[in-house]
Amino acid sequence: MADNKFAAYICSGCGIGDKIDIGTLEKIAKKEGKMAEVKVHPFLCSTEGVQLISDDIANEAVTHVCIAACSRRAKTEAFYFPTVAMSRANLREGVLWVVAEGDAHDEVRQEMADDYVRMACAEVKKMKLPEGNPNHGGNKRILVVGGGMSGMTSALEAADAGYDVVIVEKQALLGGWGAKLWKRVPFKAPYAEPQDTGVAELAAKVSSHPRIKVYVGSTVAETAGAPGRFNIKIAQDADIVEETVGAIVQATGFTSYDIAKLPELGGGQANVTDQAGLEALAIAANGAAIKRADGKVVESVVFVQCAGQRDDTGKHLPYCSGHCCATSIKQAMYFKDANPDINTVVMYQDLRVPGMGEDFYRSAQDKGVTFTKGRASGVESSGSGCRVSFRDLILDEDTSVEADLVVLATGQVPSAGVDLEAWNPVVMAADGGAEDAKQKKAEMQKISILNLNYRQGPDMPQFKHGFADSHFICFPYETRRTGIYAAGPVRRPMDMLQATEDATGAALKAIQAVENASLGRAAHPRSGDLSFPTARLEGCTQCKRCTVECPFGAIDEDERRFPKFNEERCRRCGTCMGACPVRVISFENYSVDTVGSQIKSVDMPDEFSEKPRILILACENDAYPALDMTGLSRTVYSAFVRVIPVRCLGSVNTIWITDALNAGYDGVMMMGCKKGDDYQCHFVKGSELAHYRMSKIGDTLTQLGLEPERVVTHEVAITDNTRVAQYINDYVAQINEIGMSPMKGFN
């Protein structure tokens, strides 16, 4: 391998050269940064500027490039040099645009720019060009688990896009819930009448598609491997069939909340049913008058919405299932269309008909369906039918209505498999030899859907109420198991139209995953990243923190109990690197050293300079863009901060904090995404873990004789560009009040 050659390119354009002394930067890059070549260009992102760099790479054997110009998020197409390692010093958004105007600030502005050049040089010297994961699989088939509306749609979308598909359905026939419906809520203009489900046609299309292999009456007995090389054992009757696939779509749908749990609303009574029960009666009627189980023709019906849903007592489902209002409207139309004289009442608290449902609602009103805003308090049998007692929410009175049949609109309960939070303690107990735990583990295993052989458990981690965990704002189909995508009501409550859209999205994600995996690249959100984590196992203490804390279950243990990385499962967030107490985990271009050396390279003014230095570790997904936008909007913040972008706060190793404080920084700010149940962390758990780790850093600070305020954490959203400047300025003021760090000058 050829020797490393380092070169720095400084841009004086966009006004950088007007406010910052470029000559000083050149000297620093050369002398302190030890760059073999340092070149200045007035317009570095121009064709000529880019050519300058390309020529040096081609003709001068430059292997490492440091670009001191704009933010690493800007001009990424111009500054695209895939054959070299590259760092960027952010002189424009990070210095020029955020430091206050005027001569009075010249000195601090220059110091800030100087430091960013030092940092970029230090970083690039520790970087290696990522070479990609050599152990990747190349299988591009897609497994779809679940043969309902969502699953069949995913399968067809992927197959029509040219990918081979294996679909596994537990029941003897494809169709799922959709096959149990008489009609579906309309999905085409004019959104006025129930429509045919189209399930039979869809099932026929799936069954006859040349690229789709259908397993009905089958389940997944084991899932092993990683994206690009999943090995699937499919259990069909007593046989096991093996298939290899590259990615998986889990579209395992939902079950209805059990009306037996709703005795107060008549659950269990003969003339009370749920929406699924009503569909069965409608199918039996086949368009004629709908009859009850006892054969009586229904002449009046009440639909009770939100039955066992949106419950704030803690007894039932707290959430809204989204589809049930439209479903009851549709079912009320079954009656009205057969006989307009049938009295149909939909009793709702808030009628929620998303999408074009408002037109459907209006159509039902036009057909004479009565909509009563009321809260049902009880259903009891009365005469040959039922009496529904309710609070009329408009007239503000308690009253009741009689009906031959009552339909309870119950909610969707996801079929996501084993809840890992309940699973893990059981496994620990079972491994410890407890017999009852072993039995419980076997029981739990029965409801598993994927039967992953991962160290972290047999299914995907679940979100609140059992839905598959996913970043619901930005990338809803991504689960916390790389290469496995959730579609339909297993992910969140939804209607059939939403489920089919979901299924299409998940199919596209699966395609992206197999393509990335076959090239040894990361999946979303660092799609295309060729770096991957490696561990220096000789230093590993087998503490298992990396295997436990990896939000994506990428790390198993080998037979010697060392961490075994499954690179294709890895999202490259670096949470393992942040977790490792002995710092043996690193990426080629992102490591304890690439960041640590930047921290140490900053020129530290002495205690009496009145120039504090504050380190900001900013998540590159939201916080760093927010800081860039602060610059873009020319909002001023203190020139005493030095910002280092990190892949995720989860990747922050506490050694960086200790190093910074030892080096004499007066404070450290960490900026990451929102954590908790409604997290916005792009790597799900990274931000939460960072907050947890920092809560433990107090001891370190005490040992160093430092105040706890010297390390702070902030949640920053991408839109927080003004707020983030305020955080910085407030913190600088706070540090000035506490005083400069006593650690200065020891290094």
Place this chain on the structure above:
Amino acid sequence: MAKKNYAFYPGCSSQKGASASNFVTSIGMMCDKLDIQLNEIPDWNCCGASIGYGEGGELPRLALNARNLALAEKNLPGQDLVSGCPACWLSTRETAERLHQHSDLMAETNVALKEAGLSFKGGVKARHMVEVLIEDVGFAGMKAQVVKPLEGLKIAGYVGCQTNRPFGIAGESFENPMYLDKMIETVGAEAVSYDQKVTCCGGALAFSEPEKSQKQIRDIVESAYDNGAEMIVTPCQLCQANVEIYQSEINKKHGTKLAMPVMYYSQLMTVAYGGNSKQAGLDGNIIHSQKLRDIAAK
């Protein structure tokens, strides 16, 4: 320039000696200047107004309005029916639209009309005088005739209800219509911004629910005062009458000193076009605007 001809429907309040008689006076010169020829519909009748529903029922009210439409269609063929009164306009336009949309109502109405020796084919469009000014004359056309700009006069344009809802003037919003302010500016005065521009004055309930209506009126007038207006201007006969007449009542009951002149847009235009006090019907107001009189006398 050729005169533009319209079938004119004055309405009961615009008759001689009735509550809006000065409105009719004030549009005379305005129409002359703008080449608008108003041809009164012979033997027109009452529209039923907004209170007619109580006893009237639907078809009798439709028949009343259809009679005016039929008279216009027969005697003034090809001319749009124009009324200066929002209630007349609203009733007539609503009738024309309902009959156009429902052929059964059209047939039934014609059976009734036959008793009065008439029939209606549906070929008449019902318009408000303000629509004629804005759509047929235009703001530039209105401005062209100004010889005495009403400079320095601060005016609260009070659109009220029925000129504005449910039909309103094409292109204007129901919540904040701007045309009246534009008309005020067209004659050289200043339109003040205030929050009661489309508030109801109480309408016909000024008679039956005086307390409630007078609260509405007081809010309107006080808001105009608070925002620096010296005068309220309206396109509505009932608004004009209610807001002007009841100020003294409110003063008596609540010890206020309300004395806000309430004028028609046509009175402003006549003065701006060089008309005298008499031509502008200024003597028809109970609360006078000295400033406007002074300009008229110049």
Place this chain on the structure above:
Amino acid sequence: MSNQNQQAVARYHNNFLREVEERVEDGDWVKMCMQCGVCAGSCPLGSAWEHTPQKIFMMIRAGKRDEVLKSDAMWMCTSCYNCIVRCPRKLPITHIMHGLANYAHRLDMAPKGQPTRVIAKLFWDNLVKTGRVNELKFSLAMYFKDGFVQGIKNAMAMQSAGLSLVKAKRLNPMEIIGGHKCKDSSGIKKMIARAREIEDRKKGFTS
């Protein structure tokens, strides 16, 4: 109970919504209300209503016939049309309120002596006589609607306003002995009678 009311009860049993749909002007819109309450919040006299339009619609659906027809709520309508233009479902609420008031009046269920009800009848009678409204006679009739003594009081209370109008030539004292009228007032009377007859048959008041 009036005769017509008895007939209506017999005809529609307990289905008040259907009664409203068939007999009240624009009553077929009632079922389209989605209970958002924008009408209630938009009415200038909303706070004076015994039941807001939103509630009236719900009461109709709940079959509260007596409560609706006896309510004085609909008589509070100033015909400002705010509810119509703001209704997200485009219900002609003003017309429905007018229609309900008219129907309640027709069945003689509306509150006796309700001022707007009284005035509405006076107004209509006034216009039917000559084809045009005689403002003086109408005003005087209104002042005396509550009896002679109250009438003098009412008239005295508005005397100054009345006199100013006379002075401004906007109220003509001579109207008392004649005033404006249509030439074909007899044709108009016949026309209105005919229209009412057709409507009564259509709505099932007469066979």
